[in-house]
Amino acid sequence: MRIILKETIDTLGIAGTECEVAAGYGRNYLLPQGKAIIATPQNRKVMEQTKAKLELQIAKERKIAEEIAAKIKNIVCTIKAKVHEESRLYGSVTSHDIKDSLNLQDIILERRSILLAEPIKEIGEYKVPIRLYKDVEPEITVKVIPEEKEGK
Numbered sequence: 001m002r003i004i005l006k007e008t009i010d011t012l013g014i015a016g017t018e019c020e021v022a023a024g025y026g027r028n029y030l031l032p033q034g035k036a037i038i039a040t041p042q043n044r045k046v047m048e049q050t051k052a053k054l055e056l057q058i059a060k061e062r063k064i065a066e067e068i069a070a071k072i073k074n075i076v077c078t079i080k081a082k083v084h085e086e087s088r089l090y091g092s093v094t095s096h097d098i099k100d101s102l103n104l105q106d107i108i109l110e111r112r113s114i115l116l117a118e119p120i121k122e123i124g125e126y127k128v129p130i131r132l133y134k135d136v137e138p139e140i141t142v143k144v145i146p147e148e149k150e151g152k
Helices: 023-033 041-049 051-072 095-104
Strands: 002-005 018-020 036-038 076-081 088-093 120-122 124-129 139-146
Touching (some): 023 036, 041 051, 076 088, 088 139, 120 124
Antiparallel strands (some): 002 018, 002 036, 088 120, 124 139
């Protein structure tokens, strides 16, 4: 099914682009939510007319993303975790834990924008990319430190 996006969707593209999606995804999600329209010659003409407005919106979204990127580029996110052996963790540090730690520093992000390839399972310092917008991916530093044991 060919559709034209009315708003930017991370997995598909930016607003105003035409793309191919599964029929069920388009029919059951994108069209009812108003996130896309069916790509017909008439709808293409309408989207061409609104292209200038979309380009302004895209530039605005990108500028906001770049401002946030400059703000979080030097952030160090420290997470305390229980240690099993010397440097192995009992559990693991996931993107959810990183999101919670960033929320404590007044940085509100969606969990899915934290691009953690796999959960962190050892103590150390890691660089984790954050996707704020297409091609705007600053890296934050995540420090995993051992939790102090009680009674010692």
